[in-house]
Amino acid sequence: MRLVYFLILGGAALFAQSTVIPFLLPYWLVSGMDLPLIVVVHVALTRGKVHGMMAGAALGYLQDAMSGGVIGINGLAKIVGGFSGGYLREKFFVSSIAHRAGSVAGAVLFSVLSKVVVLSLFAQPRPGLLSPLLLWTFMGNALLALASHSLLVRLEGRAGIRREEELSLGD
Amino acid sequence: MPGPGGTLRDFLARRREGLLLVLLVALSLLIISRQVRDPGGMTYFRKAVIAVTTPFQSGFRAVTGGISRVWNGYVFLFGVRTENRRLREEVGRLRSEVQELREELFRAGRLEEFAAYRSETGFEGIAGRVIGESPDPWTRTVVVNLGSSDGVQRGMPVVTPAGLVGRVVEVAGRSCVVRLIVDRSSRVPVLVSRSRARAVLEGENSGTCQLKYLDRTEDVAEGDTVITSGLAGIFPRGVEVGTITQVIKRNHGLYQYAKLLPKAPLGRLEDVLILELQGGQEPEL
Numbered sequence: 263m264r265l266v267y268f269l270i271l272g273g274a275a276l277f278a279q280s281t282v283i284p285f286l287l288p289y290w291l292v293s294g295m296d297l298p299l300i301v302v303v304h305v306a307l308t309r310g311k312v313h314g315m316m317a318g319a320a321l322g323y324l325q326d327a328m329s330g331g332v333i334g335i336n337g338l339a340k341i342v343g344g345f346s347g348g349y350l351r352e353k354f355f356v357s358s359i360a361h362r363a364g365s366v367a368g369a370v371l372f373s374v375l376s377k378v379v380v381l382s383l384f385a386q387p388r389p390g391l392l393s394p395l396l397l398w399t400f401m402g403n404a405l406l407a408l409a410s411h412s413l414l415v416r417l418e419g420r421a422g423i424r425r426e427e428e429l430s431l432g433d
Numbered sequence: 434m435p436g437p438g439g440t441l442r443d444f445l446a447r448r449r450e451g452l453l454l455v456l457l458v459a460l461s462l463l464i465i466s467r468q469v470r471d472p473g474g475m476t477y478f479r480k481a482v483i484a485v486t487t488p489f490q491s492g493f494r495a496v497t498g499g500i501s502r503v504w505n506g507y508v509f510l511f512g513v514r515t516e517n518r519r520l521r522e523e524v525g526r527l528r529s530e531v532q533e534l535r536e537e538l539f540r541a542g543r544l545e546e547f548a549a550y551r552s553e554t555g556f557e558g559i560a561g562r563v564i565g566e567s568p569d570p571w572t573r574t575v576v577v578n579l580g581s582s583d584g585v586q587r588g589m590p591v592v593t594p595a596g597l598v599g600r601v602v603e604v605a606g607r608s609c610v611v612r613l614i615v616d617r618s619s620r621v622p623v624l625v626s627r628s629r630a631r632a633v634l635e636g637e638n639s640g641t642c643q644l645k646y647l648d649r650t651e652d653v654a655e656g657d658t659v660i661t662s663g664l665a666g667i668f669p670r671g672v673e674v675g676t677i678t679q680v681i682k683r684n685h686g687l688y689q690y691a692k693l694l695p696k697a698p699l700g701r702l703e704d705v706l707i708l709e710l711q712g713g714q715e716p717e718l
Contacts, residue, residue, distance in 0.1 A: 276568050281564075281566070282493065285493075292570060293638070295570055311450045311454075315454060319457055319461075327482035327483070328483065328486055328569075328576075329568055330479070330611075331567075331572045332465055333468055334462070341454065342458070348450075384466065
């Protein structure tokens with residue numbers, strides 16, 4: 263059931279990012295928003311490094327294929343995001359809102375930075391390190407990921423998707 | 434005491450997550466390096482993903498179109514309480530029909546514009562509808578509901594009567610991905626219409642583009658119209674691209690730069706015209 267739930271969550275993020283969000287919101291707001299990354303961070307924080315990396319690989323590769331860009335760039339960035347989310351979860355134990363915010367922001371930051379590094383490494387066009395786009399990508403996604411993660415944790419607890427030990431870890 | 438096999442097993446068990454990270458990252462780097470060398474690679478994977486996602490995107494567009502028609506044509510009428518139910522229903526139905534007809538008329542008007550554009554310019558092509566956008570926020574692409582079954586090929590230029598939109602970068606059976614000219618990796622050889630100065634247009638991932646490799650001795654001014662030069666054999670010559678909004682000339686360097694605002698409404702594209710390839714050959718992208 264949990265696998266089906268995470269598959270639906272990932273699919274919904276990709277669908278929303280490619281269809282619903284551009285339809286509803288102006289481009290300047292959408293330009294940095296990365297819903298698949300938010301799902302990857304959520305999976306990593308609730309299920310750990312391995313699941314985070316697997317979710318990152320799947321969603322990142324699909325995102326690359328759908329966007330017509332170089333396949334693997336988002337894949338790699340989200341693998342790093344998934345790993346760092348899981349790693350920070352273990353380190354900080356995600357026991358308070360501050361620790362949780364730090365873990366979410368760290369995972370998003372590592373993912374965004376790894377994407378910039380890979381783009382530079384392969385001489386692909388990329389935003390500048392201090393560009394508004396990059397800052398917006400980091401800050402916007404970190405805030406959205408924190409809000410979404412907190413909301414999903416509650417919903418999953420109520421729906422019985424998460425186990426007791428995970429609930430005590432996550433809350 | 435554990436043997437050498439046990440020690441290796443312990444090591445692998447302890448480092449399982451780190452090893453998986455290294456493996457996945459190495460695999461991704463390998464795939465990316467192959468892609469960068471051969472941009473046409475991984476075509477089957479792309480085609481499969483696009484083919485699977487297209488029905489969802491088309492469905493969403495159809496549903497939102499329907500909801501918007503119903504909202505505009507029927508729900509709006511619920512505020513009119515003085516009229517009786519039969520009349521309200523009748524008016525609602527008629528309004529809904531009018532709204533549908535308006536939408537059809539609007540679309541027919543656009544297609545008529547496309548037909549006029551085709552006969553004016555002599556460009557051959559087919560009209561398609563935008564059904565989705567890139568799920569990657571750093572990439573400016575759109576999905577159009579025409580694919581290989583409609584004769585679409587990789588590299589085909591995409592326009593609207595207002596101006597250049599981009600080019601097809603991936604084709605599935607019933608849809609294709611179009612890279613917009615504002616995408617950071619888009620390059621279009623262009624001419625400044627008034628002075629015939631040559632330049633290369635690069636996207637900035639925002640609503641604007643930048644003109645690069647523009648000789649600093651060339652006469653370029655704000656308000657100048659920029660058209661495609663037809664060089665490189667991808668875009669036909671003479672398609673309007675946009676208007677120069679700012680000229681940047683530094684004290685040093687061989688080139689000057691300019692900002693360009695595209696003429697095509699790239700932020701709210703609905704219908705586009707996919708043009709035939711120049712000479713019928715797929716260009717090297």
